[in-house]
Amino acid sequence: MDDKEMKKMVLDYVKREYLEEGDDREITESTPLISGGIVDSFSMVSLKRFLEKKFSIAIPDADASPEAFDTVNSIVALVNRFIK
Amino acid sequence: MFSDKCRQSYINELNGIKQQGIFKQERFIHAPQGAEIEVEFPAGASTKKVINMCANNYLGLSSHPEVVKAAHEGLDVRGYGMSSVRFICGTQDIHRQLENKLTEFLGTEDTLLFPSCMDANAGVFEAVLTDQDVMIADRLVHASIVDGMRLCKAAQDTYKHSDMEHLEAKLQEHQDKRNRMIITDGVFSMDGDLAKLDKIVELAEKYDAMVFVDESHASGFIGKTGRGTHEHCGVLGHIDIITTTLGKALGGASGGCVSGRRELVELCRQRARPYLFSNTVAPVIVYGALKVMDLISKTTERRDKLEQNTIYWRKLLKDAGFDIKEGESPIVPVMLYNAKLAQDIATDLYAEGIYAIGFFFPVVPKGQARIRTQLSAAHEKHHLDKAIEAFTKVGKKYNVLGKGKKEIIEMYGM
Structure with a gap:
């Protein structure tokens, strides 16, 4: 799977998992998710679990920082570090 | 040592909070709590x-006269403080009396008092769940629940606020866990909306999950006789853990509790750290709270x-x-x-x-x-x-x- 496909997959998940019905905010690959108030650190765990399951990786808690999870771009960069 | 450099770093941090416009200042109230109060703001x-x-x-x-009078009486007959945690020599007969009253009022099996509901929420999850379990919480639950969940080794998940389809998907996803616990506020403190407890209980039965509800903004007034959101939604007796506070409607002083299934409450008595390592509510508050329970049980x-x-x-x-x-x-x-x-x-x-x-x-x-x-x-x-x-x-x-x-x-x- 190339980066473009990965980004689309993560973006789709973020929209499905975090946007409430009627929330028409546009989210792109560079939209700040955590610092932008779309995903809070409390809800971030489901995103981590999704990535681990989808890409068969284990992301250590120390690496699952709010900074690393802040945009789809940074998330995909993080995932790439753990894909063997 | 609190060096100049150290002090400056904290000054910078506080300035940052001020610049963000989220610096909180207390307002001093020169009167008992009530509908009309005398306030000093800003300070001076x-x-x-x-x-x-x-x-x-x-x-x-x-500040109800009968509650104040009862508190005075409590002070006279049971003293000011306990100077002990509950399980050493910090439990009086009146603590158990209040727990029994709360059990009866909330329609549960047993109750354990905590110094506050913040403490109840901080201690309860760690006491009853393990790393084989999962906690599935509404995304708008109170901060004290978020903190309590963070102290617990069980897996964590969240669902969109009051979105029952999303909750169902999460329950399906976590069927491999030993126990599932759905976690919600009864009344959400910021929006004032009520949890759909009837639907939540239905899903809990379908997917074999326990239900946890924080009733701090509900106990005493939501539901026909004020028992809470579970009464309002027709699911009295179906909630496995209720946490609530004595610091809001129920006299407003301080104190909280975990109330629910006997075994879960007993595990809190054995393991919940805020219960084990701090004093419980003072006798004066217990007497006041007993009077509150008396008042609200007599009339709506x-x-x-x-x-x-x-x-x-x-x-x-x-x-x-x-x-x-x-x-x-x-x-x-x-x-x-x-x-x-x-x-x-x-x-x-x-x-x-x-x-x-x-x-x-x-x-x-x-x-x-x-x-x-x-x-x-x-x-x-x-x-x-x-x-x-x-x-x-x-x-x-x-x-x-x-x-x-x-x-x-x-x-x-x-």
Whole structure:
């Protein structure tokens, strides 16, 4: 799977998992998710679990920082570090 | 050593909080808690008499003469402090009496007192769940639940606020876990909406999950006899863990509890760290709370008056043209969307003699700034009439009357 496909997959998940019905905010690959108030650190765990399951990786808690999870771009960069 | 460098780093941090506009300052109240209070703000200013629209004094019992009298009696017959945690020599007969009263009132099997509901929430999850279990929480649960979940080794997940389809998907996803626990507030403190406990219990039965509800903003007044959201939703006896506080409607002093299935409560008695390592509520508070339980078990007069006040206040705000969060709880948020606007309006209201507070990010989501008003059975009609006069005057000044979200954001931004 190339980066473009990965980004689309993560973006789709973020929209499905975090946007409430009627929330028409546009989210792109560079939209700040955590610092932008779309995903809070409390809800971030489901995103981590999704990535681990989808890409068969284990992301250590120390690496699952709010900074690393802040945009789809940074998330995909993080995932790439753990894909063997 | 607290070196100059060290001090400067903290000064910088505090300045950062001020620059973000989220620096909190206390207002000194020179009176017992009530519908009308004398407030000193800012510190050093002369006191001002204002109508209190931001207390959790839902039943108006914080300074009720009978509660105060009972507290005096408690002081006389059981002393001031215990100087011990519960399981050494810090449990009096009255602590158990109060626990039994709460069990009866909440319709559960057993109850354990905690120093606060914050402590109950901090301790309960770790005490009853392990790394083989999962906690699935509504995304808008109270901060104390978030903290308690963080202290627990069970897996964590969340569902969109009150979204039952999303909750169901999560329950399906976690069928491989030993135990599942659905976690929600009964009444959500910022929006004032009620959890769909009937639907939640249905899903819990379908997917073999326990149900946890924080009833801090519900105990004493939600439901026909004030037992809480579970009474309102017709699921009394179906909630596995209820946590609630004595610090709001139930006298408003302090203290909280975990109430629910016998075995879960017993595990809290054995393992919950805030219970094990701090003193419980003082005798004076236990006596006051016993009187509160007595008063609200005898008659629903106070919760009925609160309900009437709520209906009246919601209608006044709507008729005046304010954009409010619909609902039936005595938490009535007046939506302003912009943080500065919410702060400015709260400041102007104070000048008009109305004490209400603006809430904005990070307490509520970005673009959801509001003034949260809270009703009390201590409010009389004339308080609310005076409050709406002030709200209308200030609302006109900022041109928000009759305006919805889109128009307010167009004028003031998010």
